[in-house]
Amino acid sequence: MEPFTTLTAVATPFYRSNVDTDVIIPAEHLKTISRTGLGRYCFKTVRYDENGNLRNSSPFDRPPYDKGKVLIAGPNFGCGSSREHAVWALMDLGYRCVIAPSFADIFFGNAIKNGLLLITMPEKEIQELLKKATGREFTVDLEAQTVKAPDGKVTEFEIDAFRKERLLGGLDEIGLTLQDEKAITVFEERDKMARPWLYA
Amino acid sequence: MAGKTLYDKIYDAHIVADRGGADALLYIDRQLVHEVTSPQAFEGLRLAGRRMRRTDATLAMLDHNVPTTPRTEPITDPMSKQQVEALMANAEEFGVQLYDMLDVRQGIVHVVGPEQGFTQPGLTMVCGDSHTSTHGAFGTLAFGIGTSEVEHVMATQTLVVKRAKNMRVTVEGELPPGITAKDMALAIIGRVGTAGGTGCVIEYAGEAVRSLSMEGRMTLCNMAIESGARAGLVAPDETTFEYIKGRPFAPKGGQWDVAVDHWKTLYTDEDAEFDIDITLQAAEIEPQVTWGTSPEDVLPISAVVPDPATISDKAKQAAAEKSLDYMGLRPGMKIADVSVDHVFIGSCTNARIEDLRAAADVLRGRTIAPNIKLAMVVPGSGLVRDQAEAEGLDEIFINAGFEWREPGCSMCLGMNPDKVPAQGRCASTSNRNFVGRQGPGARTHLVSPAMAAAAAIAGRFTDVRELMAKEPA
Structure with missing residues (x-):
């Protein structure tokens, strides 16, 4: 996974409640066996009408937001299906950071594992950032835990240490866990005695 | 010391290592796999040269892409066909049990797991599918995960899991005639909201829940995720044990009694505390749309x-x-x-x-x-x-x-x-x-x-x- 340190980029305003993962990537585009190439289907029903024409109401695809790498979103972003394709699609569309009042749990976990930084901020601060998302660049600094708006105003955000470290280091989580292999084996040996019917 | 909730009992019993804060590395007892969220996980294992830690704890199913027309007809969508074939090839390569499209046991992963007795009380259970919450009907901690986590469980049989908040939804009284578990599930979501359970595991309790069959409890827990909760739980009881007994993966012989004794310890203690506690009256629930x-x-x-x-x-x-x-x-x-x-x-x-x-x-x-x-x-x-x-x-x-x-x-x-x-x-x-x-x-x-x-x-x-x-x- 690619580490996340700092990011300076255009922020796209996309404030809607309960944006579900079917909206981020419709199920018909989950039939892939790879992780790449999903960007063109990302937010498909938001971006295109039934005839495949770009919708005027969509913030995506047109300057300045076609260069967007930060998404400013609404509450409960990423609810619904567990599909990690939603994260892959967002990243393939160019996004590396989403800022919202809240995120759904499974989406939150999926994002971290792919190096997509999710920042939770109070509603009031989100509304301020939305007003400033007019095409000039924002800077997100994970180490400092700050978002700098184009007008220079800096807002701090919270992130827990474990997730921050993994994002900064781009760490392979399976590799990390396997350092505890002995503990896993000990657990299994003990469990086999207690619940033998769970082991073939 | 305050008592423990059912959720905390299951969580604590599966801790392999502490990860600081609210995180722990949990042992995962069972994994269900389907064709949509698994190909990239198998590919990840292959690229890293890793094997699957426990094929005996993994069961694979074809369900999302499968046409419902007669099985003698081929899958015409080439992309669906590719995904189905990928899972069959991966199951073969990694030695995972799979029910193919002609197998009478094939079906929707959350129907088949319980039906085969693969789902049992007190387990930690995952699947790359948000409706894994269904299995909570058995008093098993079951939740949906993304593909990276699917790969993590395949390789390590563990997962880093943040301890959730405890939420209880009690439905008091008897459901009126003609009102089903689905109406109860929808009425609860209407009350809690689609994000009301975020960060929580919901335990469903009360007379109306206890009176449900296993099928009804599965419907209820299935929709826990639609309240934003990662998982739903119903404490196991005689209804649960009766359902499991004799199914292919159920404990056999003397192990059955040992298992039931263990399962009977899986309930929320009287003095346990919930972060969120909500009560509904069954009598007030109408058919929902x-x-x-x-x-x-x-x-x-x-x-x-x-x-x-x-x-x-x-x-x-x-x-x-x-x-x-x-x-x-x-x-x-x-x-x-x-x-x-x-x-x-x-x-x-x-x-x-x-x-x-x-x-x-x-x-x-x-x-x-x-x-x-x-x-x-x-x-x-x-x-x-x-x-x-x-x-x-x-x-x-x-x-x-x-x-x-x-x-x-x-x-x-x-x-x-x-x-x-x-x-x-x-x-x-x-x-x-x-x-x-x-x-x-x-x-x-x-x-x-x-x-x-x-x-x-x-x-x-x-x-x-x-x-x-x-x-x-």
Whole structure:
């Protein structure tokens, strides 16, 4: 996974409640066996009408937001299906950071594992950032835990240490866990005695 | 010291290593795998040269892409075919048990797991599918994960899991006649909201929950995720043990008694505390119908479509306007005046034998309305199909004008040939009414199997209790 340190980029305003993962990537585009190439289907029903024409109401695809790498979103972003394709699609569309009042749990976990930084901020601060998302660049600094708006105003955000470290280091989580292999084996040996019917 | 909740008991019993803060590395007892969220996980293992740690704790299923037409016909969509073939090849290569499309045990992963006795109380169980919460009906901690986590469990049989908050939803009293677990599930979501359970595991309690069959409890826990909760739980009891006994993966011989003794310790202590505690009265629950594009947009059949102008929260008001526009509904319309043209009975929420019986009870001696373009029943597994056929339910469905299909996820999610056309309106027993969920432009109304059957007869939503009070014409 690619580490996340700092990011300076255009922020796209996309404030809607309960944006579900079917909206981020419709199920018909989950039939892939790879992780790449999903960007063109990302937010498909938001971006295109039934005839495949770009919708005027969509913030995506047109300057300045076609260069967007930060998404400013609404509450409960990423609810619904567990599909990690939603994260892959967002990243393939160019996004590396989403800022919202809240995120759904499974989406939150999926994002971290792919190096997509999710920042939770109070509603009031989100509304301020939305007003400033007019095409000039924002800077997100994970180490400092700050978002700098184009007008220079800096807002701090919270992130827990474990997730921050993994994002900064781009760490392979399976590799990390396997350092505890002995503990896993000990657990299994003990469990086999207690619940033998769970082991073939 | 305060007692423990059922959730905390299961969580604590599976800690392999502490990860600081609220995180711990948990042992995962079982993993279910399906074709959509697994190919990249298997590929990850291959690229890293890793093997699967416990094939005996893993069960794979083909369900999302599978057509529900006769199994003798090939899969025509090349992308679906590729995904199905990829899982079959991966299962073979890594030594994972898989029920292929011709196997009578094949079906929707959340129907088959319990049916095979793979789901048992007190386990930690995962699947790359948000409706894994279904298995919580057995008092097992079951939750949906993404593909990276699927790979992590395959390689290590563990997962870093943040301890959730404890939430309890108690439904007091007896459910009135004609009211089902689905109505209870929808009424709870209407009350809690689609994000009300975020960060929580919900334990369902109370007389109305205890009185549910295992099928009903599965419907209830299936929709825990639609309240934002990662998992739902119902403490195991005699109903649970009775269901599991004798199933293929169930403990055998002397191990059965040891297992049951262990399972009987799985309950929330009297003095345990919940972060959120909500109570509903069963007597107040009516048949439920969703009107919008989020499961929280739900009302009783006696209600009218809400007017967004009366919603004070601006974001919610805008969302409601967008929903009504997509759904093609006008504020103030009676829900009972909304006509439907598609009816779908199936999905991991409502495709078990009890669901099919409930729908068949309504359809017996009746026929679907002329405005219904397609009504279909999709059993949750080959075993459910066989059981239904043995009881003659298939004939009731066919005589009423329904199509009787082969098992799969079908019209729940628009990944296989079963879709609702744009602007089509479907009474559906599935779990999500999201924009485009049943196909681009499709309009979904979530209901119980009995209410879906009633909508098929009336050609519009109607209170199944009123319909059943009249003799079939």
